[in-house]
Amino acid sequence: VWTSTRRKALSTTEYAVLGLLGARDDQSGYDLLKRLDRAVGYMWAPAKSGLYAVLGRLEEDGLATVRRVRERGPSKELYRLTGAGRDALAAWVSDPTLELRPPRDPFLLKLHFARRASPAAAASLVRAYRARVAALLAEWEEQEREGADEPVDLITLRFALARARATLGWCDETLETLEAASG
Amino acid sequence: VWTSTRRKALSTTEYAVLGLLGARDDQSGYDLLKRLDRAVGYMWAPAKSGLYAVLGRLEEDGLATVRRVRERGPSKELYRLTGAGRDALAAWVSDPTLELRPPRDPFLLKLHFARRASPAAAASLVRAYRARVAALLAEWEEQEREGADEPVDLITLRFALARARATLGWCDETLETLEAASG
DNA sequence: GTCGACATGTAACCAGTTACATGATTAA
DNA sequence: TTAATCATGTAACTGGTTACATGTCGAC
Numbered sequence: 001v002w003t004s005t006r007r008k009a010l011s012t013t014e015y016a017v018l019g020l021l022g023a024r025d026d027q028s029g030y031d032l033l034k035r036l037d038r039a040v041g042y043m044w045a046p047a048k049s050g051l052y053a054v055l056g057r058l059e060e061d062g063l064a065t066v067r068r069v070r071e072r073g074p075s076k077e078l079y080r081l082t083g084a085g086r087d088a089l090a091a092w093v094s095d096p097t098l099e100l101r102p103p104r105d106p107f108l109l110k111l112h113f114a115r116r117a118s119p120a121a122a123a124s125l126v127r128a129y130r131a132r133v134a135a136l137l138a139e140w141e142e143q144e145r146e147g148a149d150e151p152v153d154l155i156t157l158r159f160a161l162a163r164a165r166a167t168l169g170w171c172d173e174t175l176e177t178l179e180a181a182s183g
Numbered sequence: 184v185w186t187s188t189r190r191k192a193l194s195t196t197e198y199a200v201l202g203l204l205g206a207r208d209d210q211s212g213y214d215l216l217k218r219l220d221r222a223v224g225y226m227w228a229p230a231k232s233g234l235y236a237v238l239g240r241l242e243e244d245g246l247a248t249v250r251r252v253r254e255r256g257p258s259k260e261l262y263r264l265t266g267a268g269r270d271a272l273a274a275w276v277s278d279p280t281l282e283l284r285p286p287r288d289p290f291l292l293k294l295h296f297a298r299r300a301s302p303a304a305a306a307s308l309v310r311a312y313r314a315r316v317a318a319l320l321a322e323w324e325e326q327e328r329e330g331a332d333e334p335v336d337l338i339t340l341r342f343a344l345a346r347a348r349a350t351l352g353w354c355d356e357t358l359e360t361l362e363a364a365s366g
Numbered sequence: 367g368t369c370g371a372c373a374t375g376t377a378a379c380c381a382g383t384t385a386c387a388t389g390a391t392t393a394a
Numbered sequence: 395t396t397a398a399t400c401a402t403g404t405a406a407c408t409g410g411t412t413a414c415a416t417g418t419c420g421a422c
Contacts, residue, residue: 011381012289019296030401043291045284047383052403074390074401093297094304096311098290100319101228106195107281108226112339113202114276121277128279136283155298155360156291159353166349170342177338194409213373230411235375257373257418 010088013046017054018081018089021064026078029055039153042140042160055079063088119182123175130171137164193271196229200237201264201272204247209261212238222336225323225343238262246271302365306358313354320347 010018020032020039027035029052037045046054055077058064063085067078081089107129114122140160143152193201203215203222210218212235220228229237238260241247246268250261264272290312297305323343 043285093300096308108339112336117276125279153295156295162349162353166345170345
């Protein structure tokens with residue numbers, strides 16, 4: 001056997017799983033799904049079938065090892081990072097390169113085109129959006145207060161909070177503009 | 184022939200093209216690519232080959248018509264919305280339903296995992312991000328002042344401005360936190 | 367005579383989603 | 395006995411992207 005050659009760069013989801021795997025040994029896909037959702041669910045939420053595929057690839061690439069166990073319950077596959085896996089994770093987190101592609105927000109795009117059609121339609125769009133953002137903000141503020149059981153990452157949570165608050169401010173400003181235009 | 188039956192819901196990119204097509208008649212794929220970039224480029228930027236594919240689908244679905252012309256230069260295909268195309272666009276913009284899926288920002292995810300590895304690595308990540316956001320903000324502020332030739336949509340531009348400013352604030356706050364932790 | 371802007375695509379790939387399939391174990 | 399939770403996947407599709415192919419025309 002040769003030392004494993006990583007074929008190519010990993011996807012962000014693959015790094016996310018690597019990151020989660022780095023926190024503790026012997027986690028199953030099922031465990032990871034729950035932890036993913038609690039720890040970074042508001043910014044990254046892969047589909048279940050996708051996660052299992054990722055785990056298989058990580059193992060194939062020599063970044064993790066599996067161990068199938070069965071103890072009271074259905075059998076599960078426990079994963080653990082290899083040295084190569086830890087290296088890959090460390091290289092990723094310490095590389096400050098970032099691809100900043102445009103945030104593809106369907107709401108913004110719709111608003112852009114709605115404005116030409118009718119200011120009233122645009123305004124109701126913004127009101128609906130505002131309500132959703134406000135609801136999310138309330139949820140996140142709740143999480144900030146509690147810390148929950150899986151302690152939320154306060155730094156990234158506050159990123160979401162800061163943006164949500166700025167978004168609400170923009171909504172109010174925009175609604176005034178639109179109402180002035182249609183009234 | 185039957186009246187055209189739209190097979191299924193369109194993708195957001197398809198609606199974006201529909202929206203652009205709604206602004207004026209007889210635009211070619213090439214024209215649209217430039218207009219897309221100037222009008223909504225900071226929030227939606229499909230690949231060139233993808234745009235041509237979208238145009239083909241819109242025509243196939245009866246939402247637009249093509250006309251191949253050739254006048255001094257390579258031949259081009261000019262598109263124009265049909266009645267059904269205008270209806271589809273109108274239905275889309277007036278529907279306030281929104282799917283708010285988590286914003287998949289690789290930076291945030293990386294930061295989350297970098298923090299465990301080392302506060303210093305996390306801080307340099309945030310500094311790099313801050314620089315990028317500041318550069319974008321300056322660009323957008325320039326656009327806000329000028330209005331450019333294709334008048335930018337001020338409302339959506341201000342959305343980007345508001346978020347960018349909030350992001351910078353969060354960066355500064357976060358850097359303090361990280362420096363306190365590592366110092 | 368060659369460079370850059372105009373103009374349209376094809377083929378292959380990619381990261382991910384949805385819907386479905388399967389089965390064990392525990393609690394009501 | 396039936397529902398909920400645990401646990402892992404497959405097949406088909408979606409909505410793109412990258413790299414490449416092809417050619418016209420005007421300006422220098």
